[in-house]
Structures are given as C-alpha cells and as structure tokens.
Amino acid sequence: MQPELAQAQPRYAAGARxxxxxxxxxxxxxxxxxxxxxxxALFQSGLFAPVLSxxxxxxxxxxxxxxxxxxxxxxxxxxxxxSMTAQYLALGVYVGMWSLLFVIPLAYAMMYAPGAxxxxxxxxxxxxxxxxxxxxxTRKDFSFLGAILKWIAVCAMxxxxxxxxxxxxxxxxxxxxxxxxxxxxxLYDTSNVIHHYxxxxxxxxxxxxxxxxxxxxxxxxxxxxxxx
Numbered sequence: 001m002q003p004e005l006a007q008a009q010p011r012y013a014a015g016a017r018x019x020x021x022x023x024x025x026x027x028x029x030x031x032x033x034x035x036x037x038x039x040x041a042l043f044q045s046g047l048f049a050p051v052l053s054x055x056x057x058x059x060x061x062x063x064x065x066x067x068x069x070x071x072x073x074x075x076x077x078x079x080x081x082x083s084m085t086a087q088y089l090a091l092g093v094y095v096g097m098w099s100l101l102f103v104i105p106l107a108y109a110m111m112y113a114p115g116a117x118x119x120x121x122x123x124x125x126x127x128x129x130x131x132x133x134x135x136x137x138t139r140k141d142f143s144f145l146g147a148i149l150k151w152i153a154v155c156a157m158x159x160x161x162x163x164x165x166x167x168x169x170x171x172x173x174x175x176x177x178x179x180x181x182x183x184x185x186x187l188y189d190t191s192n193v194i195h196h197y198x199x200x201x202x203x204x205x206x207x208x209x210x211x212x213x214x215x216x217x218x219x220x221x222x223x224x225x226x227x228x
Contacts, residue, residue: 020199027206031095032213038099039106051103060164063101070097071211078204087203094207098214105218109225116224124217131183135190142191145184152181175222182216 042048055063070093077090109116135142156178163170189208197205 016199020197020202021193023202024193024197024205024209027091027203028209028213031091031206031210034092034095035099035214038096039102042099042103043106043110048103048107051100052107055100055104061161064160067097067101075204075207075211078207079201084203091203091207095210102218105221105225109221113225116221119224120217120220123220124213127183127216128186128213131186132190135187135194139194140191141195142187143196145188149181149185149188156181172223172226175219178219179216179223182212182219185212185215
C-alpha cells in the first residue's frame with residue numbers, strides 16, 4: 001500500500017486533473033512496457049538462467065524480505081521525493097525488482113505450462129480494464145478499502161510466511177483470493193487517482209497501479225500454471 005495520502009486535497013481545475021490522470025496512465029503504460037522489455041531481454045539473451053539460479057539459491061523468506069524493503073523504499077521515494085529524477089529512478093528500480101522476481105514463474109510456465117503466460121496476461125488486461133471502467137463510470141470513492149486491504153495484506157503475509165516455515169502449499173484457493181485482493185487494490189488505487197492524489201505525483205500513482213497489476217498477473221500466472 002502507498003504512503004498515506006493527504007486527507008484533503010485542494011480542488012483543481014478539471015483540465016489539470018484530466019492531465020494528471022492522463023500522465024498517470026501514460027507512465028503506467030511505460031512501466032508495463034519496461035517490464036516486458038526487461039523480461040524479453042533476459043529470456044532472449046539467456047541472462048534469465050543466472051538470475052534464476054541466484055534467486056532460487058536464496059531462501060525464499062530472504063527474497064521476500066529484500067523485495068519488501070526495496071518496494072517500500074521505491075514507493076516512498078516515488079511519493080515523497082521532490083526531484084523528478086528520483087521519482088523516475090524509484091519507478092524504474094521498482095519495475096526492475098518485479099522483473100527479476102518474475103523470472104521464476106515465467107521460466108516455470110515456459111517449461112511446464114505452455115499458454116499460461118498469454119492466458120494470465122489476457123485476464124490481467126481485461127480485469128484491469130473492467131475495474132478501471134467501474135471506478136471511472138461510478139466515480140465512487142473507494143478509499144474506505146484502504147484499511148481493509150492493509151489488514152488482508154498482513155494476513156496474507158502471515159500465511160505466506162507460515163507456508164514457507166512449515167512447508168505447506170497455500171494452493172489454488174489462496175491464489176484466487178489474492179487475485180481478488182489485487183482487483184480490490186486496483187479499484188482502490190484508481191479511486192485515489194481520480195479523487196485524492198496530488199497532481200504532481202503521477203509517477204507515484206503509476207507505480208502504485210503497476211504494483212497492483214503485477215500482483216494480479218503474478219497470481220493469475222500461478223493459477224494457469226497449476227492448471228496446465
């Protein structure tokens with residue numbers, strides 16, 4: 001979840017808010033394209049193999065810990081840094097971290113679940129488009145979801161940690177639940193883009209949306225890979 005947004009944002013002209021929203025989604029598109037390009041480069045060049053070995057060689061709890069700390073730092077920088085260079089660097093680092101983490105499920109899907117990647121990507125795109133349409137057409141403020149999402153995130157992390165420590169699989173139902181969680185996060189983030197984000201924080205808003213989209217794709221990939 002992103003750092004707390006200001007409780008009351010000043011009212012802006014409709015044109016300025018529209019430009020902010022457009023900038024947010026342009027940067028989100030850029031982040032997604034950067035993710036795709038990094039994955040393409042890793043797999044086409046064969047560099048995915050040493051990355052896979054390095055990540056797989058670490059305890060998964062350590063990998064998650066590094067990712068969580070890095071994510072927090074990148075998110076914080078994107079939301080609070082005054083320098084645009086720092087904000088863009090934070091977004092780039094964050095996308096790069098997700099790209100490295102995704103090497104494991106993408107490599108598995110390529111080897112053992114043909115078609116899983118395209119299926120997960122298509123459902124992610126349609127899910128994101130549908131949830132975005134709901135937020136923009138209803139104009140409802142979904143900021144009330146913030147506390148609920150934080151509570152669910154803590155519970156999910158406890159389950160993931162328990163699974164790693166005690167060696168049990170969380171299974172498909174957990175992945176389905178996390179897809180639903182990611183969908184609620186997209187709705188929450190989109191609502192904040194419409195109603196609450198300061199208009200100079202489109203990089204941070206794009207980072208937050210990218211995080212939710214990446215999480216949805218991650219768990220959909222788990223579902224389709226296990227199905228195949």
